[in-house]
Amino acid sequence: MIPREATMTESEIPSGKNTRMSQADGAAPTASTATAKEPEPGQIFYAAANWKGDGAGAGVIRLPAAGLTIPIAGSRKPDEPAASANPEELLLAAVAACFVNTWAIFLKKLQVAYPEPAIRLDGSLGKDPxxxxxxxxxxxxxxxPASLLEKDRARVEKTLQLSEKYCIITKVARAAMPVRVEIEAV
Incomplete structure (x- = not known):
């Protein structure tokens, strides 16, 4: 059951850029202030979506616990400008967010000095049989960083292998499509 606060009326559907609802201190969490917790078995997460119009319409995704409202639109061609996210991008964003967070955890556990890990995720769309x-x-x-790979490649690779194994959302994505990890020196 979706909690009442997770629903929105048409007048609450924003247009344009992503909106962050205010927190107690008015600041959005940053990588340095956010804290990661182990998920608990049976834990329930909530998201709500509203749509206005037909398939060419628009809507919002609301994440009540995070206080986020994300404008959404239907699928579009990659070269078309966008003021909102489409479902394919949101799927990739979920994988990216979980993977980079899981990777940061294993970098710390294995004491690999890379305090601000970064990834890029490419997804492909095709016909379904x-x-x-x-x-x-x-x-x-x-x-x-190339310097880190020169110094500690084996441990970087180990952290990525562990991230592949333990990232919750990557596991979900892998059930539906191949997902692979490649190291890119920067």
Whole structure:
């Protein structure tokens, strides 16, 4: 059951850029202030979506616990400008967010000095034999300083292997499509 605060009326649907609802101190968490917790078995997460119009319309995704409202739109061609996210981008964003967070955890546990890990994620869309379209694969590009790879490549690779194994959302994505990780020196 979706809690009442997770629903929105049409007048609450924003247009344009992502909106962050105010926190007690008015500041959004940053990488240095956010804290990661182990998920608990049986833990429930909430998201709500509202849509206005037909398939060419627009809507919002609301994440009540995070206080986020994200404008959404239907699928579009990659070269089309966008003022909102589409479902394919949100899927990739979920994988990216979980993977980079999991990677940061293993970098710390294995004492690899890379305090601000970064990734880029590419996803491909293709025809589904059952009809329509589907995401057909994704590549996570782990962006690693060349100097760190020269000094500690084996441990960097180990942290990425552990991240692949333990990232919750990557596991979900892998059930539907191939997901691979590549190291990219920067």
């Amino acid at each position: 059952a009809g329509g379209y589907r995401m057909t694969g994704a590549v996570i590009h782990a962006l690693v």
